[in-house]
Amino acid sequence: MQLKSNVVRLGETVRGVETMTRFALAVLALASGVYTYLGVRSLLDGSATFVFFAAIIYSAAVSVAIYAFWSFMLRFVPLVVDAAQRAAMFLVMAIGCVMIVAMSSWLNAAALAGSAALEQHLAVTLEGYVGDLDAAHGNALAAQSLLPDVQRASERFTRLAADERASGALTGTSGSGSVVQLLSQMSAQMNELGASITGSRPEVAALFETGSGHLARMRELVSAPGPVEPRADQFAAEVVQLTAVISALQETGVAPSVKRAAQDLSLGFIAPVADGGDASLVVRQDQVMQTVRDSVTAQSAALSQAADEILAEPRVEPRRFVPLSTAEAVLRYWSDFLPSWAGAISIDLLPVVLVLVLMLVNDAMRREANAVDDADTVSAGEMLRALRLYQDMTGQKPGEANLGALAAIAQPAPPRDAVVAEPTPVPPPAAPVAAQTPPAAHPVAEASEAVVTPIDVNQRKRSDGPVRS
Numbered sequence: 001m002q003l004k005s006n007v008v009r010l011g012e013t014v015r016g017v018e019t020m021t022r023f024a025l026a027v028l029a030l031a032s033g034v035y036t037y038l039g040v041r042s043l044l045d046g047s048a049t050f051v052f053f054a055a056i057i058y059s060a061a062v063s064v065a066i067y068a069f070w071s072f073m074l075r076f077v078p079l080v081v082d083a084a085q086r087a088a089m090f091l092v093m094a095i096g097c098v099m100i101v102a103m104s105s106w107l108n109a110a111a112l113a114g115s116a117a118l119e120q121h122l123a124v125t126l127e128g129y130v131g132d133l134d135a136a137h138g139n140a141l142a143a144q145s146l147l148p149d150v151q152r153a154s155e156r157f158t159r160l161a162a163d164e165r166a167s168g169a170l171t172g173t174s175g176s177g178s179v180v181q182l183l184s185q186m187s188a189q190m191n192e193l194g195a196s197i198t199g200s201r202p203e204v205a206a207l208f209e210t211g212s213g214h215l216a217r218m219r220e221l222v223s224a225p226g227p228v229e230p231r232a233d234q235f236a237a238e239v240v241q242l243t244a245v246i247s248a249l250q251e252t253g254v255a256p257s258v259k260r261a262a263q264d265l266s267l268g269f270i271a272p273v274a275d276g277g278d279a280s281l282v283v284r285q286d287q288v289m290q291t292v293r294d295s296v297t298a299q300s301a302a303l304s305q306a307a308d309e310i311l312a313e314p315r316v317e318p319r320r321f322v323p324l325s326t327a328e329a330v331l332r333y334w335s336d337f338l339p340s341w342a343g344a345i346s347i348d349l350l351p352v353v354l355v356l357v358l359m360l361v362n363d364a365m366r367r368e369a370n371a372v373d374d375a376d377t378v379s380a381g382e383m384l385r386a387l388r389l390y391q392d393m394t395g396q397k398p399g400e401a402n403l404g405a406l407a408a409i410a411q412p413a414p415p416r417d418a419v420v421a422e423p424t425p426v427p428p429p430a431a432p433v434a435a436q437t438p439p440a441a442h443p444v445a446e447a448s449e450a451v452v453t454p455i456d457v458n459q460r461k462r463s464d465g466p467v468r469s
Contacts, residue, residue, distance in 0.1 A: 114326025
C-alpha cells in the first residue's frame with residue numbers, strides 16, 4: 001500500500017541520516033569547545049601551563065556536556081507522544097539551552113568578537129576624554145570673556161583723569177588734584193586685573209596643546225593593527241597623563257581671581273583727601289569722588305556677577321579608565337556585536353532544529369501507520385467470522401458456501417483503475433440419480449460438512465472466476 005510504503009521510507013531515511021546526525025553533533029560540540037577554550041583563556045591568570053590546562057579541561061567538559069545533552073534530546077523527545085510529557089521535555093530542553101548559553105555561548109562570543117569589543121571600549125573611552133578636555137579648556141577660557149569689560153572700565157577711568165587734568169571736566173578746575181589721583185588709581189587697578197586675565201592665555205594654550213597630543217597618541221593606539229592587549233596598556237598610560245593635564249586646566253582658570261579682585265575694588269576703595277585751595281573746590285572734589293566710588297561699586301558688582309556665572313559651570317569630574325577583558329568587553333558592548341552573538345549561540349543551539357525535525361518525522365510516521373486499512377491486517381479468526389456472517393445472511397449451510405463469495409470477502413477491493421474479468425458462470429448442479437442417502441450415512445455427511453478447509457485466497461488473481469465444484 002502507498003501509506004505503508006511511505007512509513008517505511010520515512011523510517012529508512014531516519015536510520016540513514018542517524019550517522020550524519022551524530023557526526024554533525026560531534027562537529028558542533030567540538031567547534032563550541034574550541035571557541036570556549038579561546039574565550040576562557042583570556043579570563044584566567046597564572047602561568048602559561050596553568051592557563052593552558054585549565055582552559056583545555058573546561059572546554060573539553062563543555063564539549064562533552066553539549067554532545068551528551070543533545071544526544072539525549074535527539075533520542076527521547078521524538079518518542080514522547082503525550083502532550084504533558086512533551087511540554088515537560090520542552091521545558092527541560094529550554095533549561096538546558098539556558099545552561100549552555102551560560103557556560104559556553106558568551107565565551108564563544110568573546111572569542112569571536114573579543115578584540116573588536118576591546119577596541120570599542122578604547123574608542124568609547126577616548127571620546128569621553130575628548131569631551132573632558134574640551135570642557136576643561138572651555139572653562140579655563142571662560143574668564144577671558146571678562147577681559148573686554150575690564151578694559152573698557154580702565155579706559156574710562158584713564159580718559160576721565162586726562163580730561164580732569166587738562167580742562168577740569170569734573171570739578172571745573174584743571175590740574176592734578178585728588179580727583180585725578182583717584183581716577184588714575186582706579187585705572188591702574190583695572191589694568192592689573194586685565195593683565196592677570198590676559199596672562200593666563202599662554203598657559204591655557206600650552207596645556208590644551210599637550211592634552212591634544214595625548215589624544216592623538218590614544219587615537220593611534222585604538223586604530224593600530226596587532227594584538228589589542230599591549231595597546232590597551234599604552235592607552236592606560238596616556239590616560240594618566242591626560243587626566244593630569246585636564247586637572248591643570250581646571251586650576252588655571254582665573255574666574256576666582258577675577259571675582260576676588262572685583263570685590264576688592266569696592267571694599268578696598270580708598271579716596272584721597274580733597275586738596276582744593278578754597279572750600280567750594282573741596283566740595284566739588286568730594287562730590288566727584290563720591291560719584292567715582294559709586295561707579296567703582298557698580299563695576300565691582302557687575303564683574304563679581306559675571307565671575308559667579310563662570311564659576312557656576314559644572315567642573316569636569318576626573319574620568320577613570322577601567323581595563324576590561326575580552327569577555328567583559330563583549331558583555332558590556334553586546335548590542336554592537338549582535339552578529340557575533342548570533343553565531344556563538346547558533347553553534348550551541350543548532351541541534352534544536354534537528355530535534356524538532358525528528359519529532360515531526362516521528363509524528364508523521366505514527367499518523368500514517370495508524371491510517372493503514374484494516375483489511376491489510378485481517379486475521380484468520382476475523383476471516384472465519386466474516387464467512388459465518390455471510391452464510392447466515394444467505395441462508396446456506398456450512399458445506400454449501402460459495403467459494404467465490406468467500407474469496408470476495410477475504411480479498412481486498414481492487415483498485416479503481418484495475419480491470420476485473422467477468423466470472424465464469426457456474427452450471428446448475430445435476431439432478432440426483434440415486435435415491436436419497438440412507439439415514440445411517442447422515443452422521444458422516446454432517447461430520448464432513450463441519451470440517452472447514454483452509455483456502456489460500458491470496459494466491460488467486462483478481463481475474464480468476466469462482467472455483468467449479
